Amino acid sequence: MKRNLDLNALRTFRLVVDSGGFTAAAHRSHRAVSSVSRQIAALERGLGQTLFYRHTRAVELTEAGARYLEAIRPLLDQLDTTTETVFEQGNEPSGVLTINAPVAFGERQVVPLVHGFIRQYPKLKTELRLTDRFVDPVRSGSDITFRVGRLEDSSLIARRLGPMQYVLAAAPAYLAGRREPTHPEHLLDHDCLRYQGDYGRQRWFWRERTDTDFERLDIDGSLYSDDATSLRAAALLGQGIVLFPTWLIDRELASGELRPILTDWQWEVAPEDRAIHLLYSAARLRPPKIQAFVDHVLQTVGDPPVWDRWRPSAQPG
Structure with missing residues (x-):
């Protein structure tokens, strides 16, 4: 039996899955949740299949919904790309x-x-x-x-x-009156400000630039934060030393607000080269x-x- 399906409904179906639910899909498409729900319900009636298990806090694809999404996603993506390309040509x-x-x-x-x-x-x-x-x-x-x-x-x-280029840096105010470290192990006597994310507190690794393997350094300090901007601000105030990628502190390094230290060694927050x-x-x-x-x-x-x-x-x- 031939089924007449709404192309916009198929896009909404894809959006609900990619967004993780009806509410998120409604937010991304600037529509009411009830409008998204009605469109999906109409699509399900047209297909004669239930596409989602609806729970109190979330929705989950049924087996039929997962198969259908796998089939239509590349077609929708190709259609959207082709249409956009033609009109922009x-x-x-x-x-x-x-x-x-x-x-x-x-x-x-x-x-x-x-x-x-x-x-x-x-x-x-x-x-x-x-x-x-x-x-x-x-x-x-x-x-x-x-x-x-x-x-x-x-x-x-x-x-x-x-490449990810990490730099150890501190404000001149922090380094003033302190013995500046001349070897990575000297950091054990310094206040090291550390990022703390979903995977715990960030670890610091170092190696000679001619070496292959990194060594872990078990530093500690007075501040942990899940916000890199806050750690940068604390470092600028002279609270301690940070280990950051150059893309995060390039302007402060250029202005002299932060000074690089221990630059003869390569630094990372994972024991590998990244980019x-x-x-x-x-x-x-x-x-x-x-x-x-x-x-x-x-x-x-x-x-x-x-x-x-x-x-x-x-x-x-």
Whole structure:
């Protein structure tokens, strides 16, 4: 039997799954929850199948719903991409560009990138989603994803923006009157301000630049925080030493508000080398807005990345 299905209902179905529920989908689509619920109910009647188990606090795909989503997702994605590409062909990029990034990196580096991009393409709007939780770019519907740290296997294109360069730094006010450390183990006698996230308190690792393996340093200090901006502010006040990536403190290093220390060693918060990547669709038909933003980021960030140019000796060693 031929079924007439509403294309918008299929998009709403996908949005409910990707958002994690009816309320979140309604919020993202600027609609009432009752409107989203009615549209899904009508789709279920048209299919003759229940797509969701509805619980008090959440919704969960039924087996039929999961199979149906797996079948229609690539078709919807291809249709949306093709439509957008056709309408933008030969014209200035327009529409909405959705960007996902970690919170601190987004606030510090992505916001200026978006500002410069919008000045070039005033017809475009951007939706910037900042979260430190892992987000699947495909399921979340993100056009662009900035990934800081470990890069998982993906069908997306990954453009490397640069290595994660960590720097130990402190304010001159903290270092004044103290014996400045000349070896990593001297940090055990200093006030080390540490990030504390979902996986516990951040650990500090170091190695000689010619070595392969990192060594862990069990430092401690007077402040832990799940907010990197707060730790940076405390360091600027002279409270202690921080270990941060250059993209988070490049301006303070350039101005002298923070001084780098123990620069003869390589520093990390994980016992491995990591990098910063830009992820986007590998589809042959890619909306011009995505390619335009990728080009803008690569040109603006440059090589070495702009945040690693705070002084000549900051280049990778």
